[in-house]
Each structure stands twice: as C-alpha cells, then as structure tokens.
Amino acid sequence: MSAKTETPRERYRAQVRAEIKDHAWRQIATAGASALSLNAIAKLMGMSGPALYRYYAGRDELITELIKDGYRSLADRLRAAADDGADVRALARAVRGWALEDPNRFFLLYGTPVPGYHAPDETTVISAEIMAVLLDTWSREPGAPTAEDPETPFAAHLRDHRAWSRGHPAPPAVLHRALSLWARVQGVLSLELAGQFTGMGFDAEAFFEAEITDLVTTAAAGRPAPSAQ
C-alpha cells in the first residue's frame, strides 16, 4: 500500500470514516442493515446529524462501502484458508464460520437485495476472486472430476459460458462443482441464519456437514449420466 505522505487532515478524515464504519458494523450486527441510521451514528460519535454527510455522501454510499468491506473480509478469509491447504470441506467450513460470526453481515452480502442498489464493479471483482479460490480448491481436490469423466449437460453448457471464471484453467465439470458448492452452502446458511430451522430440532451444523459430504463424495464417486434432462 503506497502510503502517499498523508496530511494530518487526510489522516483525521480517514480515521473518522473508519470510526463511522465501525459504528455502522456494530449497528448492523445487532439489528440488521435495515436498522442502520446515520443520525444515530452521528449522535453516538458526539456530533449532530448532518455532519456525517461530510464523510459519506449518503446512506447508500456507506452501505456500498460496508458491502465492499464485507466481500473483502470473506475473500481474505477464504484465501487464507486455501493458503493453509484447505480442501473443499474445510473451505465450506470457513464460509460457515465467517457467516456465523456475523449473520447480518452475511445477509448484507447474500440476502435480500436492497431495492435501488446496484453493485459497483469493485464488488464483482472481489466476487470473482472468491470464485477463483473455489476453483483452485476444487482443482486440488483428490477426487475432483477431470476432463475425462462423463460430462453433465450443465457442464457442457458451462463449456460455452465460462467467461465468469476469468481464464481459470479448470475443466467445465469443476466449474459446475464450484457453482454447486456455492449454491449448497448458500442454501443451508441462508435457511439456518434466517431461523428457518428453529423449532425443527435437528442440528444445523450436522446438516451442513452432510450437504458438503454429499457434494464431495458424489464428486469422488463419479456420477451416472442423468437420464432425464
């Protein structure tokens, strides 16, 4: 990071912006993103309402920044896990750990989209980085599908629509596996964190493990070509 001789003012400004974000995260963690209030943050920081607009153009800009930081934290976590030699299972567990750490942060990124909001390019770049970690990890997985295995129809489709993998060398079957991992993790986590399992009595973590086990073992066993579309 090029620390380009910051003036004291710039440093102060950056520090205040950071403090605002800090309060914002605390607020989100306790009451969800919808409860985020610039006014309340300002008062918490001892200054009055509109002062915050010197630091963030508005609620949307602050939320955008939070989303960007959220993606960044997940990407870093997964990258670190991968660097530690995590396999697919460990990677999935890393995602779950990250999500349980702050469920509302998870929902900020992967929950109900906010009406008018449109993700800036930076977040899609980080998303691609996350996808790259998934692809790398699947590629290293012992029983991962290879180019020789029979190809599912959807893998064939991905052969022609793999721009999102940004030149990653993984074969289409691995792209398919990575998307499945993403979707299945998302499925369990969004249900679990939204409280859809409460009252059902079974262990959500055990279910999560079962889903990942299924994903990994059916990949290792190879799979019969599906009969019906």
Add this chain to the structure above:
Amino acid sequence: MSAKTETPRERYRAQVRAEIKDHAWRQIATAGASALSLNAIAKLMGMSGPALYRYYAGRDELITELIKDGYRSLADRLRAAADDGADVRALARAVRGWALEDPNRFFLLYGTPVPGYHAPDETTVISAEIMAVLLDTWSREPGAPTAEDPETPFAAHLRDHRAWSRGHPAPPAVLHRALSLWARVQGVLSLELAGQFTGMGFDAEAFFEAEITDLVTTAAAGRPAPSAQ
C-alpha cells in the same frame, strides 16, 4: 368455510382489508418489502394516513398477514402440484415458478429476516404443511432411498430428531432427502433472484435443473457411505 351471516359492516371491513393487502402486494412486488408504506397505501386508496390503523394495528401486523398469505400461496401451489402427480423434479420446478412469479414475495418469506419480527404459530403450521408435501412426494419417488439403504450419519441423527416431520411415516433417509431438496432449491433461488448470477453469463434455469437432477439421480443410484465425518 362457515359463512356466518356477516353484517354489512363486517363485509365492508373485510373488503377494505383485502384492498389494503392488494396494494401492499403490488408495492412489495415492485420495490420490495422494505419499501412498504402504510401512508402511501392510504393515499392510494383515497384516504388519509392514520385511517389504515383501523384495519391493521401497524406495519408489523400487515407484514405478518402478508407473510402468512405468502406461505399459504406456496403451500397451495405445491399441494396442487402434488395432487397432479408431480414427482420431486416437478415439485422443485413448481417452487421455482412460484418464486419467479414474484421474487420479492420469495424474499419476504425466505430472505433476510426482519429485525424484531417473530413468526406466529400459523406460519410454522403452514411450513409444516409444505414439508409434508415434500415428504409425500419423496416417498412416492421411484428411486427414493428406503429403510434398507445404508444410512448417512445425518439420517441417523434425524432418526432421533424427527419431531418436525409431525408423525410422517417416511424413513430418515427420506427426511434427509427432503431437507436437501429444500436447501438446494433455496440455494439456487436465493442466489439467482438476488442477482448474484447476473453478469456470469450461464443459464440459471439450467443450473437449477442440474442441481435437481443431481439430487434425484444420486438418490436413485444410492450412495457410498461417506468416509470422513
């Protein structure tokens, strides 16, 4: 339905409540649940603000009613599909069709939970009804797991935690399958409808089909006992 000789007043009241819900659904469909405004609905109906509080105690009660109706509509849809002899695949497609019909309705039920809100008993009853349809359909599925198949660890866990199935005779392996179906459908749909796939270029419907195909075919093929965990 016992039409218990309604007075004209009661009929009027019921009709106004229905009209309010109608506007609310329209608002939710176009701008999401967070944009739902009692004030705006009142003005749209030609009456001024607080008049609505004669019909709904507050925003929360209206949303609760909408959520209940939402679950009802999904449950009815699935029940109808099952009555038409739908197999697991068709049932999954029915869920997706229902979700695509009004994505914000899907998110109202299965998206980011609203902070203070707690689901009333009625919705959990309807949820159980939906689950029953899933279990029925899986039980009828030709290649569904039986009590003789080797049992996954999670199915064993479900053997002792199956209160949520409310006395349904399906074996634990089928309970497991039903939960998997739920989670996998939820995974693809929440990502797709939140726009997480936009810009990636592949066909979300094809991915959905592939997920269901995988779920159904691995069930039919039986599965090797997982080595780890």
Add this chain to the structure above:
DNA sequence: CCTGATGAGTTAGAAGCTATAACGAAAACT
C-alpha cells in the same frame, strides 16, 4: 321513530429518519 353505542375517518402532533441549505469557525495554504 328516536336515541345511544359502535365504528370509520378526519386533523393535529410527537418522534424518528434522510438529506439539503446556509452559516460560523477553525485550520491550512499562499
């Protein structure tokens, strides 16, 4: 038929929010 209760709708207002405008004061640059 007339009277009294019930319920619908009104305006006024409190408390909260986002956001803009106009202004004072402090700090930094020239």
Add this chain to the structure above:
DNA sequence: AGTTTTCGTTATAGCTTCTAACTCATCAGG
C-alpha cells in the same frame, strides 16, 4: 496576514410510523 478549504453547526423540507382527540355516519334497541 489574508484567502481558501474543510468541518461542524442549526434550520428546514419531506418522508415515515403511530397516538390522541374529535366529527360524523351507521346500526341496533327501546
């Protein structure tokens, strides 16, 4: 030292939910 930039303030508009108090119509019983 003077000028400009930046920070923080108050005032204000417009929106929200929701309560309180009041008017008026409708409906039921004597």
